[in-house]
Amino acid sequence: MMRKFLFCGLLLLVFTLPALAEDTVCLQCHGGQEGRLGAPVGQWQTSIHAQNGISCHDCHGGDPSDFAMAMDPSRGFIGVPAYTEVPAFCARCHLGVAEDYAASAHGQALERGGPQCVVCHGNHAVVKASIALINEQSCSRCHSYERAAQVKQTISETEATLTQLDTKIVGLHRLGIDTQKIKGELFAGRNDFRRLFHTVNLEKMRAQTDEFGQRLGKVQAQVDSIESTLSQRKMLGGLVVLLLLVAGGVAMLIRKSYHDEE
Ligand code: HEC
Ligand code: HEC
Numbered sequence: 215m216m217r218k219f220l221f222c223g224l225l226l227l228v229f230t231l232p233a234l235a236e237d238t239v240c241l242q243c244h245g246g247q248e249g250r251l252g253a254p255v256g257q258w259q260t261s262i263h264a265q266n267g268i269s270c271h272d273c274h275g276g277d278p279s280d281f282a283m284a285m286d287p288s289r290g291f292i293g294v295p296a297y298t299e300v301p302a303f304c305a306r307c308h309l310g311v312a313e314d315y316a317a318s319a320h321g322q323a324l325e326r327g328g329p330q331c332v333v334c335h336g337n338h339a340v341v342k343a344s345i346a347l348i349n350e351q352s353c354s355r356c357h358s359y360e361r362a363a364q365v366k367q368t369i370s371e372t373e374a375t376l377t378q379l380d381t382k383i384v385g386l387h388r389l390g391i392d393t394q395k396i397k398g399e400l401f402a403g404r405n406d407f408r409r410l411f412h413t414v415n416l417e418k419m420r421a422q423t424d425e426f427g428q429r430l431g432k433v434q435a436q437v438d439s440i441e442s443t444l445s446q447r448k449m450l451g452g453l454v455v456l457l458l459l460v461a462g463g464v465a466m467l468i469r470k471s472y473h474d475e476e
């Protein structure tokens with residue numbers, strides 16, 4: 215009986231382990247390769263794509279469950295995109311960003327060596343995007359850093375407000391406040407704002423940053439109002455405690471003087 219139980223447990227483990235680790239034939243075979251064929255596995259493992267379940271075959275196509283046919287074009291294998299094909303390759307999932315990019319000075323210069331997605335984000339070690347990607351080392355490869363610096367300055371302040379509001383909302387949520395609606399408002403605005411960079415158009419950024427700043431102002435006002443209600447409640451709570459303490463003190467005094475009289 216025990217042995218049968220152990221056997222079943224073992225079987226279960228064998229069948230669920232690969233699923234848990236999302237192990238595919240792509241990872242298994244490339245994990246054992248050297249050089250340019252093996253390197254992507256380690257780089258991808260800590261990426262935001264791995265964290266969100268986007269694996270080799272989601273980008274390169276192919277059949278992740280068939281060793282022999284994995285990289286067959288008949289199973290949808292696309293292979294490696296050429297430099298100018300990368301935007302379309304990523305656009306399958308990041309359509310909005312890719313549209314802004316295509317219309318931008320960078321997108322328009324693609325055929326003449328303008329930067330594409332991988333130049334700024336990398337291919338396998340893609341991490342969560344932030345304005346830290348705008349730095350002298352990366353942005354002065356093709357032109358002076360000056361205009362990049364202006365872009366960074368334009369969006370930094372708003373970015374900082376965003377981060378601060380995000381932290382506050384998380385804090386309110388921890389206190390048991392229903393932050394669903396307010397979070398939705400922040401998220402909707404945030405995605406539009408974070409797409410904006412790809413236009414690399416300073417005029418447009420300035421205009422939209424102002425507009426977005428006003429939207430953030432409204433979210434800020436809601437957060438402030440919740441916080442002041444909370445602190446009022448806290449004060450009220452404090453007052454009640456104080457009253458109780460005073461009442462307790464009075465009661466003790468009365469009792470004491472009653473005892474003294476005896
Ligand atoms: C049995 C081993 C094996 C499996 C399984 C396998 N690969 Fe490969 N892969 C290779 C080898 C060997 C090469 C280099 C030779 C070649 O291009 O055929 C390669 C090349 C590649 C390349 C580069 C092609 C180029 O043109 O440079 C990509 C991208 C790739 N594989 C992705 C995948 C994906 C995605 C999967 C799963 C759907 C997968 N591989 C499954 C062994 C494998
Ligand atoms: C987010 C999409 C994405 C994912 C996920 C991804 N790749 Fe790639 N991969 C690319 C792009 C884009 C290129 C072309 C890079 C370039 O031009 O620098 C590439 C290139 C490659 C190459 C060619 C490298 C060279 O130097 O010639 C191989 C091999 C490869 N990928 C294998 C893999 C394997 C294996 C996985 C899973 C561990 C994987 N890729 C996951 C986007 C992806």
Ligand code: HEC
Pocket residue numbers: 262263266268272273303304305306307308331332335336337340341342343344
């Ligand atoms: C099969 C779908 C898919 C493909 C193809 C794909 N991605 Fe992603 N990507 C995702 C998902 C899902 C996330 C995580 C959710 C999110 O943040 O949008 C993500 C996140 C990202 C992020 C972080 C976004 C953030 O919130 O900070 C960047 C940057 C990114 N991808 C760049 C790329 C680049 C560059 C390529 C092409 C080489 C690419 N992606 C191809 C699905 C994909």
Ligand code: HEC
Pocket residue numbers: 301304305308311312315320329330331332333334335343344345347348369373405406407408409411412
């Ligand atoms: C010139 C450098 C550069 C290029 C080219 C570039 N990006 Fe970005 N990307 C950035 C920067 C910088 C941010 C962060 C902007 C911010 O935080 O406001 C970003 C943000 C993102 C985000 C997160 C935005 C969001 O909505 O949360 C995604 C996804 C993304 N890029 C994907 C792509 C894809 C796909 C391409 C190609 C079509 C691309 N990027 C081309 C620099 C670049």
Ligand code: HEC
Pocket residue numbers: 319320323327328329330333334347348349352353354355356357361362363365414415416
């Ligand atoms: C691979 C080369 C390359 C890289 C890397 C690069 N750029 Fe550019 N950039 C260009 C080209 C090409 C143009 C368009 C021609 C021109 O105006 O010089 C351009 C134009 C611009 C413009 C002017 C847009 C306009 O409408 O006038 C800004 C702003 C800009 N880039 C910001 C950045 C930032 C920020 C980074 C770093 C995240 C960056 N660039 C990285 C090649 C590059």
